[in-house]
Amino acid sequence: QITLKESGPTLVKPTQTLTLTCTFSGFSLSTSGVGVGWIRQPPGKALEWLALIYWNDDKRYSPSLKSRLTITKDTSKNQVVLTMTNMDPVDTATYYCAHITPYGDVAFDIWGQGTMVTVSS
Amino acid sequence: QSVLTQPPSASGTPGQRVTISCSGSSSNIGSNYVYWYQQLPGTAPKLLIYRNNQRPSGVPDRFSGSKSGTSASLAISGLRSEDEADYYCAAWDDSLSAIFGGGTKLTVL
Numbered sequence: 001q002i003t004l005k006e007s008g009p010t011l012v013k014p015t016q017t018l019t020l021t022c023t024f025s026g027f028s029l030s031t032s033g034v035g036v037g038w039i040r041q042p043p044g045k046a047l048e049w050l051a052l053i054y055w056n057d058d059k060r061y062s063p064s065l066k067s068r069l070t071i072t073k074d075t076s077k078n079q080v081v082l083t084m085t086n087m088d089p090v091d092t093a094t095y096y097c098a099h100i101t102p103y104g105d106v107a108f109d110i111w112g113q114g115t116m117v118t119v120s121s
Numbered sequence: 122q123s124v125l126t127q128p129p130s131a132s133g134t135p136g137q138r139v140t141i142s143c144s145g146s147s148s149n150i151g152s153n154y155v156y157w158y159q160q161l162p163g164t165a166p167k168l169l170i171y172r173n174n175q176r177p178s179g180v181p182d183r184f185s186g187s188k189s190g191t192s193a194s195l196a197i198s199g200l201r202s203e204d205e206a207d208y209y210c211a212a213w214d215d216s217l218s219a220i221f222g223g224g225t226k227l228t229v230l
Contacts, residue, residue: 037219039166047158047166047209049219063218096165103171106156106211106219111165 002026004036004097004112011118012087018117022080022097029055029075035100036080037108038071040093048093052100053080060105089119124149125210125222132228138198141225143210145191149220153213155193157186160207160224169208170195197227205229 008020020038027034037052051061051071061069070083080097094116098108126144133139143155157170168177170186173193185196193212197204210222 039221046224047160047211047221049211049221052219060217060219063216101168101171103175104154104156105213106154107168107171108158108166109168109171109177111167114165 002099002110004099004110006095006097006112006115008095008115008117010116011120013121014088014119016087018082018084018087018091020082020084020095020097020115020117022082022112024078024080024097024099027099029053029073029078029080031055033102035105036073037098037100038080038082038095039098039108040091040095041114042090042093045093049106050084050095051082052105054100087119091117092119093117124214124220125212127208127210127222127225129223130226130228132230133197133200134230135200135202137200138196139200139227140197141195141208141210141227143193143195143222145193145212145220147191148216149191149212149214150188150193151191152215155186155188156211157184157195158209158211158221159204160209162206166209200229202229 004024035054038050094114099110101107158166160166173188174186
């Protein structure tokens, strides 16, 4: 059974760097074809894809946020970490991590419960 | 503003068939697969359709997807009250990024 859980601060100040950790079980990020993605959702708004990382360390970023994002994996700890620099109130959102199936780069079949991050001074 | 365009709302009565459209371009829907997600209130999204028209295990066959050119559609037949949710289309774009539609809020009257 695949599960994922996001963790990190619930409140960050403007200009600070956000670090979120996705801890997963039920699969290994060293297995060919496996990936993990990050998606966020501002309150009452649509989903927005942020980044993804594959078993071979292939990484992709949202073009509009690329300069602010870094995604890494720690295979031994079954974790994926997303950092976002220069946080702004518009970055207030629920942040989800999700498992990517071999069915495609946008095939997020199992999601974490999400973690709400508020950006405020 | 999302690159994939969906109607903000849709509605139907129990038992009806409803469709939700998703319009894109040649760089996303036109050249890549389309995915659909269902998000019930207060929960994480759930993969409903992958690769245009495939259903993951456990998704009822009342849900179906189709794609034609740069547009796609999600159809829900035999509408039920528990189908009331937000629905999102998604696709990979040739700019090497994933994109989601703006979402459609489905109301079961």
